[in-house]
Amino acid sequence: MTLNTLFRMTRRLLLPLLVCAGAPAWATAPVWQGAAFEGDRATLEKLAQAGARVVRVYRESDVWVLDAAHRLGMKVVMGLWLDHPRHGFRLDDPAAVRAQEQSVRRFVTRYRTHPALLAWGVGNEVETGVADPQPIWREVNRLAGIVKSLDPDHPTLMVVADNSDDWLAPLARCCASVDLLGLNLYGGSVFQLPERLRRLGIVKPVVVTELGPLGQWQAGRKPWGAPVELTSSQKADFFRDALAFLAAQPQVAGAFPFLWGAKQEQTGTWHGLLLADGSPTAMTDALSAAWGRPVTQAAPLIRGIGIAADEFSPGQTMSAGVDAASFDGSPLTTVWEVRAEATDLRAGGDHEAAPPRIDVALQQADAQSVRFTAPAAPGAYRLFITVRDRLGKAATANLPFLVRQPNGVRQ
Numbered sequence: 001m002t003l004n005t006l007f008r009m010t011r012r013l014l015l016p017l018l019v020c021a022g023a024p025a026w027a028t029a030p031v032w033q034g035a036a037f038e039g040d041r042a043t044l045e046k047l048a049q050a051g052a053r054v055v056r057v058y059r060e061s062d063v064w065v066l067d068a069a070h071r072l073g074m075k076v077v078m079g080l081w082l083d084h085p086r087h088g089f090r091l092d093d094p095a096a097v098r099a100q101e102q103s104v105r106r107f108v109t110r111y112r113t114h115p116a117l118l119a120w121g122v123g124n125e126v127e128t129g130v131a132d133p134q135p136i137w138r139e140v141n142r143l144a145g146i147v148k149s150l151d152p153d154h155p156t157l158m159v160v161a162d163n164s165d166d167w168l169a170p171l172a173r174c175c176a177s178v179d180l181l182g183l184n185l186y187g188g189s190v191f192q193l194p195e196r197l198r199r200l201g202i203v204k205p206v207v208v209t210e211l212g213p214l215g216q217w218q219a220g221r222k223p224w225g226a227p228v229e230l231t232s233s234q235k236a237d238f239f240r241d242a243l244a245f246l247a248a249q250p251q252v253a254g255a256f257p258f259l260w261g262a263k264q265e266q267t268g269t270w271h272g273l274l275l276a277d278g279s280p281t282a283m284t285d286a287l288s289a290a291w292g293r294p295v296t297q298a299a300p301l302i303r304g305i306g307i308a309a310d311e312f313s314p315g316q317t318m319s320a321g322v323d324a325a326s327f328d329g330s331p332l333t334t335v336w337e338v339r340a341e342a343t344d345l346r347a348g349g350d351h352e353a354a355p356p357r358i359d360v361a362l363q364q365a366d367a368q369s370v371r372f373t374a375p376a377a378p379g380a381y382r383l384f385i386t387v388r389d390r391l392g393k394a395a396t397a398n399l400p401f402l403v404r405q406p407n408g409v410r411q
Helices: 004-013 042-049 064-072 096-113 134-150 165-170 187-200 233-248 281-288
Strands: 033-036 054-058 073-080 117-122 157-163 180-186 204-210 252-257 301-306 317-325 333-340 362-365 369-373 379-388 394-403
Touching: 004 301, 033 204, 042 333, 042 379, 054 117, 054 252, 064 073, 073 157, 096 117, 096 134, 117 134, 134 362, 157 204, 180 187, 180 362, 187 233, 204 233, 204 317, 233 281, 233 301, 233 394, 252 301, 301 379, 301 394, 317 333, 333 362, 333 369
Parallel strands: 033 054, 033 252, 054 073, 073 117, 117 157, 157 180, 180 204, 204 252
Antiparallel strands: 301 317, 317 369, 333 379, 362 369, 379 394
16 A cells, blocks of 8 residues: 555544554544534634534633534634743653653543544644754654554544745654644645655644634744735635635645634734634634535625725824625624734734724714824824624634834834
8 A cells, every 4th residue: 555545545534543453433424524613602602603522622711612612513622731831841850850750640641542632743843942943843753652542442632833945844753742833824834835845855634723814933024024914815815715725735634724703913814713702704604515515605706905095193193995795795893902012022923912902083984994193102003894694693803003202213
């Protein structure tokens, strides 16, 4: 049997490991079709209604998802959170290493027979911020081996950040106790994945454990450094194309779009597939279609956005507009909101504080356009645009702008 044949077979049987007589029970588990998740029970129900069959969670505090997913007919990739060196964890501290191992042992022993359990996610981007990831990966592999010894019926998955080829190359020879390699991929890198895996000699089955459009670290920037976020409609196009592409790759067992929920990371809309109030978007529509449940009443489409200029003086009149359409031509409503540019920026998805909302004097506002007075304080801001239809579906966009010092100097 050739390697390509093996990958096709294991993908068809919905989990990529050797499928043969005596294969483990998880080798015929439901297809890995779902999303990375942070949210509440109502948000999880929306994920099930969209057609997801699997949900990925990151840490033991999300253990409630096991019972909730089981009631909804879904399976769970259960995260085992491993402490990160950038947060102070030290591999050369035997007590810390032992305590983490004991915690993993207790949790796996307690939940290894849960009917919703599909796989164990052993850590997430634990190597972020270190100069050499290999010692961390060896520890992840050691813990994955312990998990397998405690629970041979569910596969182990390690999750690493997408970095340079030199960074990822050791994974071709690393981590025999890890059944699946999880890669967090954003932007165009997803379309390069098969070729990169071949070039690096990585033959382990892969799950795209986070799938997202251009991240804030990849996006184009304004002259003062603010990254430019795609509209929700542009993100939906990305998810549609990326999921179709990955579905055709035999080495890829599945992909988890990031994030089913809402999250402040650079902005409150950059990575969330839903709005904070749970409103669905064109992105959730795209996922539903990919999961076999195409919608008939699509979220609003944003065809274009614009602002009169990128830089303004304090108190100057500003104008901006959005070209949007509902699925049936019915009227839309638009909320216009100014916030300061985020400054609490963290690595690896760590918690960030939302920037403050800025009260501005509205001179005119309707569904298509707004005119308002620029903030008095010089600095970087964003105009957030939220378009809603009569069914409660939403579309989002934002426009970075700068208020100059009175003398024209950038702040």
